Amino acid sequence: MYKTEITLDVNNEQRTVYVRNADLLLDVLREPLGLTGAKPGCLNGDCGTCTIEVDGETMKACLMLAVEAVGKKITTIEGLKGTLVQGAFIEKFAFQCGYCTPGFIINCHTLLQKYPSADDTVIKDWLESNICRCTGYQEIEEAVKAVQDQLKNGSRE
Missing domain, CATH: 1.10.150.120 ([2Fe-2S]-binding domain)
Structure with missing residues (x-):
């Protein structure tokens, strides 16, 4: 299985992870980054349990690929402590x-x-x-x- 190294700006921290091009941002946030505040729910964008902020806009993390988040500022619930x-x-x-x-x-x-x-x-x-x-x-x-x-x-x- 081919994985790509990417760096994500999550809660004002640069985090480097290895992902498949098809990995959802929700799954990458939860595992391997360990940020479990965004929850899996419907996995089609309807319920909002996985809502995060990307560049100042709300986003359902189940609708975004991790590779699409490179270069963007991501805030999860852990960043709003x-x-x-x-x-x-x-x-x-x-x-x-x-x-x-x-x-x-x-x-x-x-x-x-x-x-x-x-x-x-x-x-x-x-x-x-x-x-x-x-x-x-x-x-x-x-x-x-x-x-x-x-x-x-x-x-x-």
Whole structure:
């Protein structure tokens, strides 16, 4: 089996791995890089459990080949440790089983970076790209709004 050496910029670290040209970015992040926050779910881009950020845009890691990520800045949930949005999810109990939570946190983080004053319609629209089967989305929306309030009061994400 032929493998190619690539270097990925993941969470502001240069990580070198050997991959097949057909390897999904999701699989490379999880194994061999050991970043298991992005979860496998539907593997066709519908559920959002594998959501990451690539060059400031949300991306389903199951829809991207690892070789396509070379030269791009990748952020996973592990790269958002200690952020306002992560804290707001805890404060607002915006999770239940937790399987979908990393994807939602990445999605909400990107939303808040792009639209810090997003209204209810924009927030609901962004949340449609991820699925939670355990609970409603009310607590997640409340977490986004809590971060918006913190940003208005001078906190930094």
